[in-house]
Amino acid sequence: MFTKVLVANRGEIAVRIIRSLRELGIKSVAIYSTADRESLHVQLADEAVCVGGARAQDSYLNMQNILAAAVGTGAQAIHPGFGFLSENSEFAEMCQACGITFIGPHARTIDLMGNKEHARQQMQRLGVPVIPGSDGYIDNVTDAVAVAEEIGYPVLIKAAAGGGGKGIRRVENKKQMRTAFSEAQSEARLAFGDDRMYLEKIMEGVKHIEVQIFRDGFGHSVYFPERDCSLQINKQKVLEESPCVLIGEDERAELGRLALRVADGIDYLNTGTIEFLMDADHHFYFMEMNTRIQVEHTVTEMVTGIDLVKAQVKVAAGEPLPFSQADIQLRGVAIECRINAEDPARDFMPSTGQVKFLYLPVGNLGMRIDTALYQGATVTPFYDSMIAKVIALGHDRQEAIEKIKRLMAETVIAGIHTNQDFQQEILNDAGFVSGKFTTAYLEKSFLPRQKGRVKEIEAV
Template sequence: MFTKILIANRGEIACRVIKTARRMGIATVAVYSEADANARHVRLADEAVLIGPAAARESYLVADRILQAAKDTGAQAVHPGYGFLSENEDFAEACAAAGITFIGPPASAIRAMGLKSAAKALMEKAGVPLTPGYHGSNQDPAFLADQAGRIGYPVLIKASAGGGGKGMRRVDRAEDFAAALASCQREATNAFGDANVLVEKYVLKPRHIEIQVFGDTQGNVVYLFERDCSVQRRHQKVLEEAPAPGMTPERRAAMGRAAVEAAKAVGYVGAGTVEFIAHQDGSFYFMEMNTRLQVEHPVTEMITGLDLVEWQLRVAAGQPLPLTQEQLRIDGHAIEARIYAEDPDKGFLPSTGRLIHLAPPTEGAHVRIDTGVEQGDEITPHYDPMIAKLIVWDQSRDLALARLRTALAQYRVVGVANNVEFLARLAACPAFTQADLDTGLIEREQAFLFPEAADPPDEAWLLAALAELLHEGAAQSQRSAVASPWDALDGWRLNGQAARELRLRRGELQRSVAATSVPGGWQLSLGGGAPVQARGELAADGGRLHAQLGERRLHAAVVVAGERRHVFLDGHAHALVRVDTLHTGGQGDDAHGGLRAPMPGKVIALLAAAGSTVDKGTPLLVMEAMKMEHTLTAPANGTVKAFRCAPGEQVADGVELVDFEVAP
């Protein structure tokens, strides 16, 4: 077994590998970019080596620097995680040439499965069923358009060397094919350095089911059952679960045999995933093989009781698989939710910033948090905006769903936009709870998943005001070494008590809370309404609030961030702004302006001409950020007076990009 390994990755997967290696008595070396100098994986590892600037192409994707770090630190093996160089056959070969073990499949297997078109040809020979489509090398746009017409719309364009939803577009009409192809090729080039694509029939209402496989150097290959990854947006997985709902033993065995045949066809060693598109009728097609550990591997671990990273390390060291196929068993049901710094109400645009407050649910035997960040860390524009993976387990799917909903209700994130509430709605969506699954679930359940914004409940305003009063009282107690009547904040007057007014705002809605000190607490009146007796206690973590409003006892949290008061109540987050009547403006105010960059990124293309008149929703320009393309559209009917940016230009968050005049 190895005594020291280097992890050629970052974020939660690097932390995950460090945790397993430490349990096995193996020392770890982390590599990091300048942007990750204080990252959690750097803090956890036994050693850490700087390998370059923030951009991945100048750090995590530079194989020579990673290999040099391994040599300098005496690491015997390199764990590539997922993403970056994990499926790079040249890197695997360079490790072998340097006498360093690559903890993954042989380069030949990566090469065989790395290009989707070549992989499909190989699978066809192995007798694995394939989705109808064009998987060849001819990349002429006109030829690909002809192939799409032959296949029949809708079709799916996919980057041949890619994954993770990048370089992938569904096209429903022939007239949209050229633009979608160009966008896919740009995105594929940026993410994978390869613009080649394949074109396939888009299966209507498909399920995305993948099989976890594992091989060793003795020629043994097993499958560790399936994961259902159908719940996606923009071809990126949002929720994953194991086992797949409705999976029969016969269908599981058939898909497992196909996955094992696929792995054996390329002499596979280590952890891999064979992905299938499955019809509602039970038939399935090979889609691709990911020659690495997958982001969603924890759900497989939860239902099998195994540590797949430990298996990776043992197999890479030459040991046989710990278990045979007959010894593997499924126990219970597991679900994983990906917590991202993104704004679901703005098309899931990534969000950047400091994690001012980060309070995940309590971990235990049935709740697991895999994360690469902690409170105070930054979500930067340089890498994937994942905050954490929340994984839950229970004896049945219904119980696991209930546990997931409880855990999401306890999750508190302040500092970046996030998808926690969206995930909670998704976990409560009837289509999901009833296992009516397909990759279009999010799109077809828009009404449920994106309801009209509602005003915060009265309790949220009252809790924000109560927390404000409690904070003031705590601060006053710390300042006063000796109690003095002049330090009291109870509003005492000679002939009675004075009422204070606290103003709070949510968007255009502003409400006032009148507060009068009474024995044991406060009397609060919202907007001139009936007074409510209120008292409470702030927890030591600075967020949790145990309160009583009238006859109701509430357990909530109120987190202060600048002028904002983030109230977490009943699984919902309400961002209220404390209004200072003596001051206008500030960091809590809503930003207004024209077409501004929603995040730091690079302008890829201008899609309209200066001076042109456009309708609302017309695409104006394309930005690239966090390896994905984002199209900015006209906010209303109007005129594009001028562009304030050019293709190839890096722009900061909030920079005005288009001088746009709304039509009268």
């Protein structure tokens, strides 16, 4: 087992990893930018090293400085968390070259699944259903139009190296394609240094369902109950829950079989997430794989009682999985709300400043708040706007909803704007309570109603 691990991240995920390392008896090394000098993860770690300036590219994406920090402090492994370098195969290879364990999959796996078109082709070879779309890359508008007319509009242009909603455009017809393709390709080139594109049929009225898998170096693999991540705005998840209220035990088992077929078929190591779309007839289609821990891993932990980060560290250290498939049992329903420093009334504009007052209302069973905030902390403009995750576990979905409504209502973050009220409106919405919402629900139904109410109030 490792004696010291460097955490190559910041914010709530760095805090979460550092705490699990401490519980394992492992010393932690934090890295930080000049803007994060006073951050909570820096204060909690056993050691901390400044790796660069405030901009992410100067610090949290500075591979040379991060590896120098690991070597200099004697860290034997690096946990990348999510975002930043967590799905960077070059960084994983550099870790290996330096004799440092990358707590995640092999670099070759990151490369395979990080390229969306290569991943799609691999799924087809494994017999996993995929969304109808192009075979191979699309280099120009003419080819894009030809494929779109064959599978039918609307379609989605996607960057092969994509992520975070970059390099993606919805196209309704041939006229839109000419502008949308060049825009998406340019965006992909700037964001990823890779402008290879492919095309998928847009499936309407679907749910975004994902399955966490875990596989050790001995070929043992397991899957976890699915998460429903359908509530999204601009392809960014807003609220997640596990399990999906519409999925039965037989379908859950089918999802698990598909997910394990992927994990074993690509010789996966450690944990990752297979993302599917589920249509109205409950058919599942592979969408993509995230080769890292996810933001929403917390609902999986709550609903199963398994610490995924501790398991990541053990598997990376060469140990077998500390649990079997039989150990993974549903203990209820878990829901997570992401609290972002943003103003929903102003098109979710990011909010920055000092946290003047903070109250986190934990205390009852089945409640958890992951955050790096403290009273006096400063939210800067340099990084992602997510500042906390509020999670509740209930015996059933209704209890989980009531618990998280109370948590959200009692949480106080003063000094900056947050999306707390917006989240509470979702939790009280009949469409959410029904569980029948799809990926289009927030943008097509919920937000228009919210804007309509604002106009009514302003008119009065």
